[in-house]
Amino acid sequence: MSLTGTTSGGRRAWLSSRSGILKGGRLLVSLAVTMLGLLLITFLIGRVMPIDPVLAVVGERATKEVYEATRAAMGLDDPLYIQFWNYITEVLRGDFGMSLLTSRPVIEDIARVFPATLELATVATFLGVAIGVPAGVVAAVNQGRWPDHLVRLLGLFGYSMPVFWLGLMGLLVFYGKLDWVAGPGRLDVFFEDVVPQVTGVILIDSLLAGDTEVFANALSHIVLPASVLGYYSLAYVSRMTRSFMLEQLAQEYVTTARVKGLSEARVIWRHALGNVMVPLITVIALSYANLLEGSVLTEIVFAWPGIGFYITNALLAADMSAVLGGTVVVGIVFIGLNLLSDVLYRFVDPRAR
Amino acid sequence: MTKFTSAFAAGMLAVVTMTSTAALAATPKDTLVVAAAIDDIVSLDPAEAFEFSGGDLLQNTYDRLVEFDPKNLSAGYQPGLAASWTVSEDGKTYTLTMRDGVTFQSGNPFTAEDAEFSLRRAVLLEKTPSFILTQFGFTKDNINDTIKATDAKTLVIVTDKKYAQSFVLNCLSATIGSIVDKKTALSHEKDGDMGYGWLKTNTAGTGAYALKSWKANESYVLEANANFWRAKPAMKRVFVRHVSESASQRLQLEKGDIDVARNLTPDDIAAISGNADLKVDEDLRGRIVYMSLNQKKAPLNDPKVVEAFKWAVDYEGMTKTILRGQYTVHQAFLPLTYLGELKDKPYKLDIAKAKALLAEAGHASDVAVKINVRNEPTYMAIAQAIQGTLTQAGINAELTPMTGKQSLGEYRAREHDVYLGAWGPDYPDPHTNADTFAHNPNNSDEAKLTGKLAWRNGWDIPEMTKATAAAVEEADSAKRAEMYRAIQREHQQTSPFVIMFQKIEQTGLRKNVEGLVTGSAISSVHYWTVTK
Numbered sequence: 107m108s109l110t111g112t113t114s115g116g117r118r119a120w121l122s123s124r125s126g127i128l129k130g131g132r133l134l135v136s137l138a139v140t141m142l143g144l145l146l147i148t149f150l151i152g153r154v155m156p157i158d159p160v161l162a163v164v165g166e167r168a169t170k171e172v173y174e175a176t177r178a179a180m181g182l183d184d185p186l187y188i189q190f191w192n193y194i195t196e197v198l199r200g201d202f203g204m205s206l207l208t209s210r211p212v213i214e215d216i217a218r219v220f221p222a223t224l225e226l227a228t229v230a231t232f233l234g235v236a237i238g239v240p241a242g243v244v245a246a247v248n249q250g251r252w253p254d255h256l257v258r259l260l261g262l263f264g265y266s267m268p269v270f271w272l273g274l275m276g277l278l279v280f281y282g283k284l285d286w287v288a289g290p291g292r293l294d295v296f297f298e299d300v301v302p303q304v305t306g307v308i309l310i311d312s313l314l315a316g317d318t319e320v321f322a323n324a325l326s327h328i329v330l331p332a333s334v335l336g337y338y339s340l341a342y343v344s345r346m347t348r349s350f351m352l353e354q355l356a357q358e359y360v361t362t363a364r365v366k367g368l369s370e371a372r373v374i375w376r377h378a379l380g381n382v383m384v385p386l387i388t389v390i391a392l393s394y395a396n397l398l399e400g401s402v403l404t405e406i407v408f409a410w411p412g413i414g415f416y417i418t419n420a421l422l423a424a425d426m427s428a429v430l431g432g433t434v435v436v437g438i439v440f441i442g443l444n445l446l447s448d449v450l451y452r453f454v455d456p457r458a459r
Numbered sequence: 460m461t462k463f464t465s466a467f468a469a470g471m472l473a474v475v476t477m478t479s480t481a482a483l484a485a486t487p488k489d490t491l492v493v494a495a496a497i498d499d500i501v502s503l504d505p506a507e508a509f510e511f512s513g514g515d516l517l518q519n520t521y522d523r524l525v526e527f528d529p530k531n532l533s534a535g536y537q538p539g540l541a542a543s544w545t546v547s548e549d550g551k552t553y554t555l556t557m558r559d560g561v562t563f564q565s566g567n568p569f570t571a572e573d574a575e576f577s578l579r580r581a582v583l584l585e586k587t588p589s590f591i592l593t594q595f596g597f598t599k600d601n602i603n604d605t606i607k608a609t610d611a612k613t614l615v616i617v618t619d620k621k622y623a624q625s626f627v628l629n630c631l632s633a634t635i636g637s638i639v640d641k642k643t644a645l646s647h648e649k650d651g652d653m654g655y656g657w658l659k660t661n662t663a664g665t666g667a668y669a670l671k672s673w674k675a676n677e678s679y680v681l682e683a684n685a686n687f688w689r690a691k692p693a694m695k696r697v698f699v700r701h702v703s704e705s706a707s708q709r710l711q712l713e714k715g716d717i718d719v720a721r722n723l724t725p726d727d728i729a730a731i732s733g734n735a736d737l738k739v740d741e742d743l744r745g746r747i748v749y750m751s752l753n754q755k756k757a758p759l760n761d762p763k764v765v766e767a768f769k770w771a772v773d774y775e776g777m778t779k780t781i782l783r784g785q786y787t788v789h790q791a792f793l794p795l796t797y798l799g800e801l802k803d804k805p806y807k808l809d810i811a812k813a814k815a816l817l818a819e820a821g822h823a824s825d826v827a828v829k830i831n832v833r834n835e836p837t838y839m840a841i842a843q844a845i846q847g848t849l850t851q852a853g854i855n856a857e858l859t860p861m862t863g864k865q866s867l868g869e870y871r872a873r874e875h876d877v878y879l880g881a882w883g884p885d886y887p888d889p890h891t892n893a894d895t896f897a898h899n900p901n902n903s904d905e906a907k908l909t910g911k912l913a914w915r916n917g918w919d920i921p922e923m924t925k926a927t928a929a930a931v932e933e934a935d936s937a938k939r940a941e942m943y944r945a946i947q948r949e950h951q952q953t954s955p956f957v958i959m960f961q962k963i964e965q966t967g968l969r970k971n972v973e974g975l976v977t978g979s980a981i982s983s984v985h986y987w988t989v990t991k
Contacts, residue, residue, distance in 0.1 A: 161871075172586070172589070207498075209675075210675065282714065290702055298672075411676055411677040
């Protein structure tokens with residue numbers, strides 16, 4: 107028995123590790139195909155856009171000779187598939203090319219602009235979730251009563267207000283009039299380059315350097331744009347939480363729990379919310395991923411040098427190396443967050459393991 | 460729940476308290492903080508830089524052999540790094556004597572060898588603005604003979620033929636004439652690039668400021684050059700931060716977080732004009748806004764139709780309503796303040812006249828055109844106003860908003876109907892605009908003279924081309940100015956260009972900022988003249 111048991115146990119382990127490897131392999135292949143597809147589509151869009159990338163380099167006044175020499179140097183005379191092949195092989199070597207707009211390697215640009223977006227999106231998502239989830243729960247529990255109406259109204263307001271307007275109003279009130287927060291930019295100019303760049307996320311870098319003054323300044327700059335972005339996240343998260351909670355609160359296990367004499371708080375916050383966490387993780391991950399793409403308008407109003415502004419600027423100037431580099435990063439972020447939500451899903455829901 | 464609420468409230472209060480103390484009240488006395496849209500900077504190499512913001516940065520970090528005095532721009536070109544010069548009798552050889560006692564920001568002494576290196580590399584690198592120098596006949600093959608340092612103090616330049624002296628010297632005052640520190644540039648040379656890769660993101664000049672840092676689309680910081688030969692800059696540091704939104708610039712200016720706001724809209728200018736702590740500076744710049752009709756397309760090539768367009772534009776009305784203070788009516792191709800400027804404004808809105816002209820041409824109601832316009836608020840507003848008055852005259856105009864690069868592609872391929880856009884002079888000499896608006900030696904498609912607006916619009920002008928070529932060779936400045944005025948008068952009557960406005964730059968400043976020179980039509984911003 108014990109022998110058989112050992113054998114079958116070993117076989118199960120072998121089978122399970124084999125299926126693990128297979129799953130991992132499949133995942134890698136699907137990731138590679140997704141990335142390749144993403145690159146191909148972006149590349150093709152870049153080539154069919156009615157913008158001349160050579161003009162982006164040489165400018166309006168260039169003579170025919172300068173124009174043609176530059177066109178050849180950029181490899182644009184080659185057939186499209188060769189251009190794409192060249193691009194892919196360079197990307198695989200870690201070379202995303204040089205940005206036309208900044209005259210620097212795209213990878214260095216992204217290392218500079220992505221942490222700015224990451225910092226903003228993370229604080230915004232934190233605010234959105236910290237307020238949005240409790241608000242959604244309170245709305246569901248008080249369905250049809252004033253707290254519910256209030257949360258829904260706030261959510262509706264968050265969805266409908268143009269971010270540009272909300273950002274400017276926020277600046278006018280909290281920076282211009284009340285003086286509670288600092289103005290546009292990530293830091294006051296005098297604090298720039300004071301702490302060494304380690305992660306590119308100033309809140310973290312300033313803590314690593316032990317410079318509380320820079321930390322406080324960075325915090326005073328991020329509060330407002332993060333609140334504006336966080337409001338959108340809040341609107342989405344609270345609405346979804348409310349709807350998930352309403353579904354759970356109508357379930358029989360909730361009635362059973364109440365009949366068993368559990369406190370209302372325990373029923374709502376532990377049992378009902380516990381079951382809501384599974385779909386909610388996907389909602390939060392999606393909202394986070396959307397913010398990580400960069401919110402161009404918020405970045406413009408708050409002079410926040412993030413990836414959204416970088417990619418948009420690059421696109422308008424036909425700086426295709428920068429556009430493709432930025433797209434790859436956003437693609438990786440999306441795929442990474444999807445994976446992360448899958449993992450968390452398994453963690454909070456035993457049935458998914 | 461109560462605990463959570465109190466903890467959250469306490470946390471938010473802590474954040475607000477912490478952040479509210481972090482805001483600074485005013486900028487230090489020896490520091491200038493500027494908010495501007497600087498995302499057009501592509502390269503900091505003077506051989507390549509050709510954008511407004513790049514020109515501003517390089518104006519402050521480099522010097523040129525011939526320069527303008529920022530305190531008296533209307534005096535015209537003056538000695539810069541060249542203390543004096545002579546011109547040979549045949550008008551082709553310029554002998555320039557270098558200024559003594561000038562050092563680069565690196566500490567290296569400035570010599571004629573640096574001037575020779577800088578002008579030669581500008582020709583050899585063949586970047587877009589190189590035509591400003593190569594139009595004098597300098598080529599890769601002849602520069603060893605035509606641009607030559609004969610000793611440490613003397614630079615000799617030989618042009619291919621006789622040009623107006625003012626034309627040659629004005630061109631040397633352009634950004635491409637900036638003098639680069641040869642030793643520093645060559646110490647960063649890679650694969651024979653003459654330091655190009657390094658100079659794209661760094662500076663090595665004798666200017667009032669050294670570049671401390673540049674983060675594209677974000678900011679740059681200038682630090683005063685203790686060795687600057689003209690004066691000791693009062694502003695030890697200049698921070699220029701990219702803020703594209705006018706309302707954000709205005710808020711920061713009102714709060715005192717910045718000293719200068721360079722891109723305020725008419726609304727924001729109006730809003731700050733009553734603020735006792737702020738002031739507005741106005742400066743006439745070189746940018747011309749125009750509309751042009753493609754002469755390869757009928758009926759736009761009918762002179763009567765062209766003239767009808769010129770009478771169907773509400774020049775004055777637009778400056779009063781949508782352009783409020785940011786543009787002035789101007790109808791000639793040379794910007795005001797340029798040698799040969801023409802102040803005549805023969806056209807005004809006259810719908811009846813436009814209708815009559817169209818009827819005479821036999822196109823009373825069948826002219827339908829697409830107007831390609833840059834998708835930017837000012838140009839779109841102008842285009843919409845023009846669309847309205849054209850409709851009144853019986854011209855059906857459809858607007859096609861495009862990005863800058865997109866509209867240029869079609870324009871350079873001569874595929875547009877009507878183009879609405881702007882042109883800024885490349886160097887402070889009348890030939891810069893005359894060469895593009897009134898010079899087209901070969902109107903064939905194959906010639907691809909894409910740099911010339913006359914060619915882009917298919918306008919064949921053999922006589923005017925000759926007149927423009929003659930003006931650039933005239934040595935007598937007064938005569939030369941009169942020649943340009945004559946060309947412009949004819950241009951106003953016959954050209955397919957509806958020239959409408961010249962840019963006025965409105966800059967918002969804190970009251971204590973004095974001496975900021977934004978450069979007028981011929982130069983760029985100067986920070987070393989600023990005091991606070």
